[in-house]
Amino acid sequence: MGDREPRLEPGEALAATRVGCFAWDPATGRLTLDPVARTVFGLLPAEFTGLSSDLRPKIRAEDWELLSGLSADLLSGRRNAYSAYFRVHLHDGRSRWTHARGTLVRERPGGAARVVGVIRDATLDLAHTALRLPAEEEQDPLRALGEGALALARAMSVDEVAEVLGSETSLRPLGAKAISLGVLEQGRLQMVRTVVSPGSSDFPAKSRLADSLPLNDVVRTNSPLFFTSVHSFLDRYPGLARYRVGFSATAAAFLPLMDEGQPIGALGVFYDDRSVFSFADHTLMTGWAKAVARAVHRVVPLDRSREIAAALQNAMLPRRIPRTPGGLVAVRYRTARKGVRVGGDWYDAVTLPDGGLGLAIGDVQGHDTEAAALMGQLRVAMAAYAAEGHGCDTVLGKASAFLAQLDSDRFATCQYLRVALDTGEVQAANAGHPPPLLRHADGTVDVVRLAGGPPLGLPAEWGRTAYPYTTARLAPGETLLLYSDGLVEKPGEDFDVGLSRLAAAFSGGPPDLEELADHLLDTLTGGPHAEDDAALLMVRRDGAGTTALQPLGRRD
Structure with a gap:
């Protein structure tokens, strides 16, 4: 027999592959299904009267919502066609994955619109895809992102949320190469995590919500955007072409972040070689976006309150540290990351009448505005006593009496030192504060035990209020560290354990004093749940040497 071209019967091919056809009139709700389409939906004759509403009991509620949204986009002109996966309830109690593709057609320009398309059993489509929902379809799609969801729940700032998004x-689980995050702030979108090429550092960090950018558009419309080609993306956003240099993503999903009905921001999720976004992809990413929105909504007020607390606290700290010929001084302050209350930690450095340097660090009891206010008053009073040229014992004695007279029922721990950087002579007294640490020029660290007395502000009738002091000598190249207990203490942990941790960080830190200060804060206060504020003050004598800080005597 000669070669014959096989006969093609479109209707037979559609039926054999279980592909049905439909036509829907949005104006009347009338829906036409061919026999194959009715089989795909598992419809009995009595269950279908020719209305689209007949399908609602057959389709899961969340899937019906998705299909309704896609149809609305089609009718409004936001889409030319749609493609969606959804689940159909069968009479035996199972659910079956189904796929529909619809297109808007008009008999003439401006005429009545109809949606026509095809529908098919999509069980085989989703049998092997990595991003389909698990076989037990009731399972939460976020289970695959459980570790990330847990990390989001632990985040205490927007920056920490962004770190989670950028992590594996x-x-x-999303199969993505990168994620960007924009947060809505006072009508503008602030980029917290930006995904652009290295050569595009000028990408706007903040933009008006009305600007034509993908994240801005999804916030404004509360509708996601999906792109499976660079061409389609640049066709809509030609101005972003220059930011793609060196960035290899070829597909992207842009998702609005909403929580409790409020717009929070938007996510950009970027992919390599993604040709389609299935319903399972939509479900997974939508669920993830909800988790991110909840996290951002929770931490934004914490960030703002923390900024207010830090601004109030910093306003009460010295605006500048005096010049220190013969040495260097570095200071740092960090508010508590757990909670948003201001604290009572402070530091100060003043020039003394004899040309020396007066250094103080302290902590007023409590974490509230009263503690901060008392801290400000006490710091100013101590600076005034120091500027009068008093010795360490007198300065602390006067400060204690001053705090007691305020009748606040608060006490404060404090250290006060007089340092002559030209000679290295140090005079130091302690009022119940943790001991200083000394880093020698070779990097070894010692704990410096100072003479002293009780915390400041205790009533005189409680007994001893004198503050004996220790004299010592600071060798060239040595660094003295004063700190508050927020740098050391952790709930339920022995103080000496925290002190050893601080000594190790101090010893192993960089040689530059400013970098060393940052290193200590980053190492010891970087946890998301730090419960206390922390302050540190370091002084280093110029030069290099090996002479240790030696106590010369104790004066009562």
């Missing part, structure tokens, strides 16, 4: 715990 987020990227791997």
Whole structure:
């Protein structure tokens, strides 16, 4: 027999592959289904009267919502066609994955619109895809992102949320190469995590919500955007072409962040070689976006309150540290990351009448505005006593009496030192504060035990209020560290354990004094749940030497 071209019967091919056809009139709600389409939906003759509403009991509620949204986009002109996966309830109690593709057609320009398309059993489509929902379809799609969701729940700032988004715990389950985050602030979108090429550092960090940018558009419309080609993306956003240099993503999903009905911001999720976003992808990313929105909504007020607390606290700290010929001084302050209350930690450095340097660090009891106010008053009073040229014992004695007279029922721990950087002579007294640390020129660290007395502000009738002091000598190249207990203490942990941790960080830190200060804060206060504020003050004598800080005597 000769070669014959096989006969093609479109209707037979559609039926054999279980592909049905439909036509829907939005104006009347009338829906036409061919026999194959009715089989795909599992409809009995009595269950279908020719209305689209007949399908609602057959389709899961969340899927019906998705299909309704896609149809609305089609009718409004936001889409030319749609493609969606959804689940159909069968009479035996199972659910079946189904796929529909619809297109808007008009008999003439401006005429009545109809949606026509095809529908098919999509069980085989989703049998092997990595991003389909698990076989037990009731399972929460966020289970695959459980580790990332847990990290989001622990985040205490927007920056920490952004860190979670950039980690493998987020990227791997989504199959994404990168994620960007924009947060809505006073009508503008602030980029917290930006995904652009290295040569595009001028990408706007903040933009008006009305600007034509993908994240801005999804916030404004509360509708996601999906792109499976660079061409389609640049066709809509030609001005972003220059930011793609060196960035290899070829597909992207842009998702609005909403929580409790409020717009929070938007996510950009970027992919390599993604040709389609299935319903399972939509479900997973939508669920993830909800988790991110909840996290951002929770931490934004914490960030703002923390900024207010830090601004109030910093306003009460010295605006500048005096010049220190013969040495260097570095200071740092960090508010508590757990909670948003201001604290009572402070530091100060003043020039003394004899040309020396007066250094103080302290902590007023409590974490509230009263503690901060008392801290400000006490710091100013101590600076005035120091400027009068008093010795360490007198300065602390006067400060204690001053705090007691305020009748606040608060006490404060404090250290006060007089340092002559030209000779290295140090005079130091302590009022119940943790001991200083000394880093020698070779990097070894010692704990410096100072003579002293009780915390400041205790009533005189409680007994001893004198503050004996220790004299010592600071060798060239040595660094003295004063700190508050927020740098050391952790709930339930022995103080000496925290002190050893601080000594190790101090010893192993960089040689530059400013970098060393940052290193100590980053190492010891970087946890998301730090419960206390922390202050530190370091002084280093110029030069290099090996002479240790030696106590010369104790004066009562």
